[in-house]
Amino acid sequence: MLRTEEFTLNMGPQHPATHGVFRLILHLDGETIVKAEPVLGYLHRGIEKLAESRTYTQVIPYTDRLDYLAAMLNNLGYVQAVEKMIGVEVPERAEYIRVIVSEMSRIASHCIATGAYALDLGGFTGFMYPFREREKLMDMFEMICGSRMTFSYIRVGGVAADLPEEFYPAIKKFLQEFPSCVDEYDGLITGNEIFQARTKGIGILPAEKAVKYSLSGPVLRGSGVKYDLRKARPYGIYDRFDFEVPVGKNGDCFDRYYCRILEMRQSHRIIKQALEQLQELPEGPVMAKVPKVLKPPKGDVYHEIEGAKGILGYYVVSDGTVNPYRVHVRRPSFINLDLIDEMCRGWKIADVVAILGSIDIVLGEVDC
Amino acid sequence: MQMFGSGLIKGLAITWKELFTKKVTVQYPDEIYPLPDRFHGKFKLNKDACISCGMCVRACPNKVITMETETVARKKRLLKYTMDIKYCLFCGLCVEACPKNALGYVKDFELAQYKRDKLTVVLAAEEPLPREEKERLEAEAAQRAAAAKKAAGARGGSAFGNKAEGGE
Ligand code: SF4
Ligand code: SF4
Numbered sequence: 001m002l003r004t005e006e007f008t009l010n011m012g013p014q015h016p017a018t019h020g021v022f023r024l025i026l027h028l029d030g031e032t033i034v035k036a037e038p039v040l041g042y043l044h045r046g047i048e049k050l051a052e053s054r055t056y057t058q059v060i061p062y063t064d065r066l067d068y069l070a071a072m073l074n075n076l077g078y079v080q081a082v083e084k085m086i087g088v089e090v091p092e093r094a095e096y097i098r099v100i101v102s103e104m105s106r107i108a109s110h111c112i113a114t115g116a117y118a119l120d121l122g123g124f125t126g127f128m129y130p131f132r133e134r135e136k137l138m139d140m141f142e143m144i145c146g147s148r149m150t151f152s153y154i155r156v157g158g159v160a161a162d163l164p165e166e167f168y169p170a171i172k173k174f175l176q177e178f179p180s181c182v183d184e185y186d187g188l189i190t191g192n193e194i195f196q197a198r199t200k201g202i203g204i205l206p207a208e209k210a211v212k213y214s215l216s217g218p219v220l221r222g223s224g225v226k227y228d229l230r231k232a233r234p235y236g237i238y239d240r241f242d243f244e245v246p247v248g249k250n251g252d253c254f255d256r257y258y259c260r261i262l263e264m265r266q267s268h269r270i271i272k273q274a275l276e277q278l279q280e281l282p283e284g285p286v287m288a289k290v291p292k293v294l295k296p297p298k299g300d301v302y303h304e305i306e307g308a309k310g311i312l313g314y315y316v317v318s319d320g321t322v323n324p325y326r327v328h329v330r331r332p333s334f335i336n337l338d339l340i341d342e343m344c345r346g347w348k349i350a351d352v353v354a355i356l357g358s359i360d361i362v363l364g365e366v367d368c
Numbered sequence: 369m370q371m372f373g374s375g376l377i378k379g380l381a382i383t384w385k386e387l388f389t390k391k392v393t394v395q396y397p398d399e400i401y402p403l404p405d406r407f408h409g410k411f412k413l414n415k416d417a418c419i420s421c422g423m424c425v426r427a428c429p430n431k432v433i434t435m436e437t438e439t440v441a442r443k444k445r446l447l448k449y450t451m452d453i454k455y456c457l458f459c460g461l462c463v464e465a466c467p468k469n470a471l472g473y474v475k476d477f478e479l480a481q482y483k484r485d486k487l488t489v490v491l492a493a494e495e496p497l498p499r500e501e502k503e504r505l506e507a508e509a510a511q512r513a514a515a516a517k518k519a520a521g522a523r524g525g526s527a528f529g530n531k532a533e534g535g536e
Contacts (some may be wrong), residue, residue, distance in 0.1 A: 055429075058427075058429035060461075061457045062429070064457075064459075129382075139404075143405075144406070145460070146404070146406040146408035146473070147408050147458060147460075150459070152460060160464060164405070164406065184382050187379060187382045188378075188379045188382050193373065194376075196375075
């Protein structure tokens with residue numbers, strides 16, 4: 001009899017397909033995964049702890065560094081949590097700007113997810129196309145707030161500055177072009193036979209399980225659960241926009257991927273409506289009157305928004321001083337990783353790349 | 369049933385189109401992509417506008433900015449303004465906090481250095497005033513204050529009188 005034994009393989013921490021410094025210990029039986037153990041913490045910077053020695057405003061730049069691919073959404077979640085605490089009325093104009101920039105951030109994040117996914121599965125061309133649109137978005141972010149990735153743009157009580165003049169023609173051009181760009185992704189990636197063969201029916205995640213493990217975002221919706229906080233519990237002014245929540249059917253890698261493509265189209269719709277409504281608004285302030293030094297009353301608050309990767313929640317505790325007593329972040333990427341072991345079991349090594357890519361983690365957020 | 373390979377052909381058609389589109393890259397060191405006005409780059413400080421209030425120092429989350437000042441005739445004077453750029457997050461909170469718009473950005477992103485100590489940027493460095501100069505300024509200020517007090521007293525009376533006249 002031939003003797004066989006289990007083989008252990010380290011995937012990462014330096015592995016391009018893990019999208020950062022993430023390590024997955026794979027226990028293999030031949031090419032088949034018996035067990036996958038994720039090892040986290042290579043990018044841990046202690047942001048939650050750092051926040052305790054900063055003032056409420058000074059925490060904003062650190063939230064950028066959680067999910068650095070969709071930093072506006074991180075800003076928004078934190079800022080809205082603090083606003084809930086001190087109870088400010090945000091000017092209408094600022095609310096619209098917030099919606100526009102957050103949806104732009106969502107598109108940028110999904111562009112990376114789509115492009116990097118194509119690259120993971122061996123299609124370099126498919127990687128370049130979504131990045132082209134992300135580049136345009138980053139140029140626009142640079143116009144708005146001066147930075148390309150770590151924006152620190154949203155402030156407690158509004159936003160740092162009104163949209164600049166040169167932004168309007170740029171976004172209009174982008175909105176006009178974007179649907180045909182998504183068609184191109186569809187043609188290049190979604191319709192590709194090799195891509196489909198590698199994603200359809202792979203890494204199936206049943207809906208009950210996804211709900212049980214409190215997964216969220218496109219990973220949850222890919223399994224057919226129609227749950228999006230923007231619809232389920234609208235925050236800000238999301239109840240004013242007309243959009244749909246795309247869901248998948250089978251909960252396989254392809255559905256999770258395709259959900260993101262459809263979400264980009266929906267985000268495009270939201271931006272379009274928000275921009276139209278914003279231009280009808282009269283000129284006005286983009287900041288509410290808030291004190292320079294924020295001192296929320298004693299107590300705690302939890303606020304969650306629909307981030308690019310799932311439900312992004314901030315738990316902020318105040319002890320009545322200028323520094324938060326505790327800040328905790330519910331990071332969607334981290335929680336979406338919960339089921340990685342079960343999803344990988346029984347599949348081949350090459351499928352692990354497809355499964356991990358379809359969850360779309362960003363390590364800044366996983367390790368915090 | 370779709371013909372096998374039609375997806376690939378469709379993909380090729382899309383990439384083929386790209387051959388005829390305009391080039392968007394620039395030859396970096398020779399050509400620089402235009403930067404927007406709000407670009408977060410190198411810092412600049414307008415020494416004359418700065419009132420040494422220290423708002424920027426307090427706004428910074430990472431203790432990047434240090435400032436040395438001296439007080440002459442109850443007025444703060446900036447001696448040294450240093451930024452430890454290696455700890456900077458480029459968040460813009462300092463620039464936003466400045467009440468006099470003294471701190472700002474220039475459109476320059478080439479901040480990389482070969483040596484670590486070069487990353488500490490001195491934006492303003494002034495000699496402390498010599499003692500005689502200080503004393504002279506203090507004396508002047510005291511004189512001025514006294515004069516102002518007198519004038520204020522006199523003007524206060526006449527202003528009242530003027531108003532009464534205007535009312536007639
Ligand atoms: S940009 Fe931010 S981190 Fe840098 S000096 Fe200003 S406040 Fe400090
Ligand atoms: S906030 Fe402005 S005026 Fe005040 S010390 Fe800083 S640079 Fe000078």
